[in-house]
Amino acid sequence: MNRYMYVRQEQSLDNDVLSLEETLFHSANGYIGVRGAFEEGYPHGFTTVRGSYVNGVYDIVPMPQAEPLHGLVTKKQTLVNVADVQDLRLYVDGELCTAPGKRTLDMRQGTVTRSFVWKSTRGRTVRVTIIRMASFVRLPLFLLTYTIETDGECKLDFVAAHHADVLNFSDSSDPRVASHSRRHIIIDDMSADSGEGFCRSVISTHTRESGIGIVTGVHDVCGADPADVTVSTGAGFVSRTFSLKATAGTPVIFSRYAVFADSRRYNSKRYDSLQQECIAIMEDAVRTEKVLYAEQSAYLDDFWKDLDFGVDGDNRLSAALTFNIYQLLQSVGKDEFSHLSAKGLSGEGYEGHYFWDTEMYVQPLFTLTRPEISRQLLAYRYAILPQARENARHLGHQHGALYPWRTISGEECSGFFPAGTAQYHIDGAVAYAVVMYWQVTGDKDFMEDMGLEMLLEIARLWADLGTYCGGKFHLHCVTGPDEYTCIVNNNYYTNISAQYDLRWAVRLFRDFDAMGRAQKAKKATGITAQELLDFSRAADAMYLPYDAERDITPQDDSFLSKKVWDLGGTPQKDFPLLMHYHPLVLYRYQVCKQADTILAHVLYEKDADYSTRLNSFRYYEKLTTHDSSLSTCIFSIAASRLGLVDEAYEYFGDSVEIDINNTHGNTKDGIHTANMGGSCMAILFGFAGFYITEKGFCLSPSIPRQWEGYHFRLRLNDCAVMVRVNHETVTLYLLEGEEEQLYLYGEPVRVTQEKKVFALRTSSERTLAEGALSGGTSSKRTSPERLKESV
Missing domain, CATH: 1.50.10.10 (Glycosyltransferase)
Incomplete structure (x- = not known):
């Protein structure tokens, strides 16, 4: 078993399983978080919490008290569900491509992969692999890569949406969840432009009561040469359709670069507006797309060392x-x-x-x-x-x-x-x-x-x-x-x-x-x-x-x-x-x-x-x-x-x-x-x-x-110390930094780069040693x- 890989195989579309997996396979980096919903959505009647969040971005909602005594809290902050940037639908010869499959969280690469095989009513077999990544290096960036392989010629239509007409989830029966569903963001402006094989949209919003600005930008690139790209807008959304022909043996790759920026952080003097800040981050990600996954892997290599x-x-x-x-x-x-x-x-x-x-x-x-x-x-x-x-x-x-x-x-x-x-x-x-x-x-x-x-x-x-x-x-x-x-x-x-x-x-x-x-x-x-x-x-x-x-x-x-x-x-x-x-x-x-x-x-x-x-x-x-x-x-x-x-x-x-x-x-x-x-x-x-x-x-x-x-690593006074324990011994050695002194079972030990091995003690021996070190209880x-x- 690879402890850095977490895998779940879906046998069927079950609402309880899907809602759980939205959590377990979410993508986040401490600044943004995107729940692991199906890009194309679920069958009618399924419950989903299709959320995207920015840490520290909140709205203010009333919290009425039945008896408003002095000093009771009457309003609160709540995390805001911001614009949806994961809405992608693939149609094969006019049919929506969706199926249960396998999900893999790769904690070395910092990615979530969803893969499934789907067959159309015309007998066409389609293999779909979707990779998500919230960058630990470029915190505003969420990357989504969609790869399609078919067993023969067919027509593909990517319908890629970016919309901000979203609600927060609620459950009136559970005090641990908000009791009322609310729309917390107000749309200020939407824009879209397209070129050969790509389309970009920017939606500017602000929270209803707290007034925090949130801008989301999405840049979609279709690796194949699409025959047609159409853009449409509606109430709170921008949608584009990439239409093309697929053939056996030639994978089609669709990439989405999504960027989140909020006014609490990104008030940069380099740009005249938050929208320009968002676009600049997005353009830089597109320009350097070949290094994005490598950056993530290198970051995690360093993290797992500690x-x-x-x-x-x-x-x-x-x-x-x-x-x-x-x-x-x-x-x-x-x-x-x-x-x-x-x-x-x-x-x-x-x-x-x-x-x-x-x-x-x-x-x-x-x-x-x-x-x-x-x-x-x-x-x-x-x-x-x-x-x-x-x-x-x-x-x-x-x-x-x-x-x-x-x-x-x-x-x-x-x-x-x-x-x-x-x-x-x-x-x-x-x-x-x-x-x-x-x-x-x-x-x-x-x-x-x-x-x-x-x-x-x-x-x-x-x-x-x-x-x-x-x-x-x-x-x-x-x-x-x-x-x-x-x-x-x-x-x-x-x-x-x-x-x-x-x-x-x-x-x-x-x-x-x-x-x-x-x-x-x-x-x-x-x-x-x-x-x-x-x-x-x-x-x-x-x-x-x-x-x-x-x-x-x-x-x-x-x-x-x-x-x-x-x-x-x-x-x-x-x-x-x-x-x-x-x-x-x-x-x-x-x-x-x-x-x-x-x-x-x-x-x-x-x-x-x-x-x-x-x-x-x-x-x-x-x-x-x-x-x-x-x-x-x-x-x-x-x-x-x-x-x-x-x-x-x-x-x-x-x-x-x-x-x-x-x-x-x-x-x-x-x-x-x-x-x-x-x-x-x-x-x-x-x-x-x-x-x-x-x-x-x-x-x-x-x-x-x-x-x-078992083993673990500690960082003490700028020193990295490795500790290994088995049923007979305790082994200590220095990985980085100067020598460090520890007390093992109450006795001083100098930890150096040379491995030092000590006998594991019994419970009674440990108690006596600790009492001596602390001067008694x-x-x-x-x-x-x-x-x-x-x-």
């Missing part, structure tokens, strides 16, 4: 991991105007909104492999810091910044605040990503220009949110990651995230101030010495719930006093619970949608004893539905870190193939990007036991018995001094 994840002895899981990594590359924003949405650029689920998912589930992968991508994601968060400050004021905070729970342009888009705006832990996610980026890269310029200011404003938010009671610092009326338990006091995950952020903000500000590199942050924030003392005091006094009788971490102050939901007695048809039970019903029970406290123990492992983490794992395991795709990957990591490798393997298998197997039943609405990142985290932070301490980078590898081995979280040492 993202070299492999599993020996399990080709299926290895291929699924590769698929997930490629989807993340397709999805992640490449500039400060965009981020990474929950569904990437593959569909309209969650309306293209950006959540905390990116920082906690995807960004760690890029920080450790392609840190320049991680830096760009953080640059987006810095760009919307003014809106985060405004959002905090909107919610009554006099100081600090609160990032919106779901957004595109920076304003809050959450209509249901108990499971949205109340999730203050998104601030913790952003701060965690900043700190981890700093720990891995040592990028002083980033911290001076952006990171430090973000950390200080987030720390201010925590200080403003909390209150002292009985000598402890409490955070009230927040929602943690578990959305089946909302508006609680002292959610453990939120509190320990806040403690971590507060301490790092103080520490890094003082470090950079000592280096003379804190002036920009000082000027932007006006931070005072008293505030820094207040941050430290709040961190030291942070209240962290603990149940001594059970030796577990309560999810929040009230969680353990509730009735336990009978998951075993709940009919399978009632999952996910959010689709079948009123939120208040769920809030009254001990039942979890996803990992919450378990995630806290993964991220802040050294702040709880092994027994507490193990008991908590067993306790919440019985209460968690995993209705969220963010859940099983975290349980896999937690199980690995506890030495429960067999269980970690089972959770990992559930996680890594969610989209390929459509296990949640909604991949048709888009991929689950966070889970895809989480499946990679399960390798790095779970089986490989990667973590960072004051002493440096640490590894504590284990391996599932079902695997022969916590003392039931009753000692602020011990907690302070863990930073």
